[in-house]
Amino acid sequence: MQKSILILGACGQIGTELTIELRAKYGSENVVASDIREGGESLMQSGPFELLDATNYEAIEDVVMHYEIDEVYLMAAMLSATAEKFPMRAWNLNMNSLFNVLNLAKEKKISKIFWPSSIAVFGPNTPKENTMQSTIMEPSTVYGISKQSGERWCEYYFKKFDVDVRSVRYPGLISWKTMPGGGTTDYAVDIYHEALKKESYECFLNEETKLPMMYMDDAIRATINLMESPSEKLSVRSSYNLGSMSFTPKEVAQNIRKHIPNFEISYNPDFRQQIADSWPSSIDDSAAKRDWNWQPEFDLEKTTEEMLDNLKDTV
Numbered sequence: 001m002q003k004s005i006l007i008l009g010a011c012g013q014i015g016t017e018l019t020i021e022l023r024a025k026y027g028s029e030n031v032v033a034s035d036i037r038e039g040g041e042s043l044m045q046s047g048p049f050e051l052l053d054a055t056n057y058e059a060i061e062d063v064v065m066h067y068e069i070d071e072v073y074l075m076a077a078m079l080s081a082t083a084e085k086f087p088m089r090a091w092n093l094n095m096n097s098l099f100n101v102l103n104l105a106k107e108k109k110i111s112k113i114f115w116p117s118s119i120a121v122f123g124p125n126t127p128k129e130n131t132m133q134s135t136i137m138e139p140s141t142v143y144g145i146s147k148q149s150g151e152r153w154c155e156y157y158f159k160k161f162d163v164d165v166r167s168v169r170y171p172g173l174i175s176w177k178t179m180p181g182g183g184t185t186d187y188a189v190d191i192y193h194e195a196l197k198k199e200s201y202e203c204f205l206n207e208e209t210k211l212p213m214m215y216m217d218d219a220i221r222a223t224i225n226l227m228e229s230p231s232e233k234l235s236v237r238s239s240y241n242l243g244s245m246s247f248t249p250k251e252v253a254q255n256i257r258k259h260i261p262n263f264e265i266s267y268n269p270d271f272r273q274q275i276a277d278s279w280p281s282s283i284d285d286s287a288a289k290r291d292w293n294w295q296p297e298f299d300l301e302k303t304t305e306e307m308l309d310n311l312k313d314t315v
C-alpha cells in the first residue's frame with residue numbers, strides 16, 4: 001500500500017536531502033515537504049510543499065488530515081551553538097514540536113514517527129571513546145538537554161501509548177547540497193567551501209578536537225533503513241547510537257591537502273570549543289548494527305573526494 005509522508009523542517013540540512021530521497025523512493029506526490037520558510041529549488045519544484053510551524057499542533061493536524069499522512073519525519077530543531085544563545089526558544093521549538101507529533105500518533109492520526117537525536121545527549125562525564133548506547137549522559141548544553149529529554153519522552157510514548165517512534169543519535173553531518181546551520185560540527189562542512197574558495201580556513205575548534213562525523217548519504221540511508229525495519233527488531237526506543245568516522249580538524253586539513261596542496265588552516269577556538277569538548281570522540285553503534293544491519297560506507301578520504309568534487313563548480 002502506498003504511504004503518505006510529511007517532513008517537518010524539510011528545508012534544513014538533513015530535511016532537504018531526506019525529502020529528495022523519500023520522493024525518489026515513494027513518489028513525489030506522496031512526500032509533503034514543510035517548513036516555516038521556503039527551501040531551495042530542487043525541493044520546492046519536486047513535490048508538494050506547505051508553510052508550517054512545527055510548534056503549531058492544529059496547523060500540523062490540518063496538513064496531516066488534508067494529505068492523509070501516515071508517517072512524519074520531524075527534522076525541525078535548533079542546533080547546539082544557536083541554542084546556547086536562545087535557550088528558551090530552543091527548548092520551545094525542540095520540545096513542543098516533538099510533543100505535537102507524539103500526540104498525533106497517540107491520537108492515532110499518524111502511525112509512525114522519525115525524530116532525530118544527537119551525540120549531544122552525552123556530556124563531560126560520559127566515557128569519550130567508543131561511547132556506549134547506555135552510559136552516563138548528563139548533557140551540559142541546552143540542545144543536549146532537549147535531546148535527552150526528547151529521548152525519554154519517545155521511549156515513554158512507545159511504552160505507554162504504543163507510539164511507533166524511531167530515532168538515531170546523529171553525529172556531525174557533512175553534505176555539499178545544503179549548508180548546516182547553528183551547529184558545533186559545522187566546521188566540517190565550512191572547511192571544504194573555504195578550501196575551494198580561498199585555500200585557507202580559520203577553524204573555531206582547536207586542531208585536536210576529535211568528534212564523531214558522518215557523510216550525509218550514510219545518514220539518509222540509516223534514517224530510511226531504520227524507518228523500514230520491522231518494529232519487532234527494534235530494541236531501542238529512545239534513540240540508537242549511530243557511528244561512522246571520527247576525526248580532528250587537523251586530519252581533515254591533511255586530507256584536503258592531498259587535493260589542494262597549498263591549503264592552510266589556522267585555529268581560533270570560540271564558545272563552541274566547550275560544547276565540542278563535552279561530546280564523545282567516537283561511538284559504539286553495535287545495537288544499530290545488530291538490530292537493523294547498520295553499516296556506514298563513507299570514510300574521511302571518500303567524504304573529502306565527494307565534497308571537493310561536487311563543490312568545485314559552485315565556488
Ligand code: AKB
Pocket residue numbers: 079080081117118119120143170171172173182183184185186
Ligand atoms: C550540532 O553540532 O549541533 C549538530 C549535532 C551534532 O547534533 N550537528
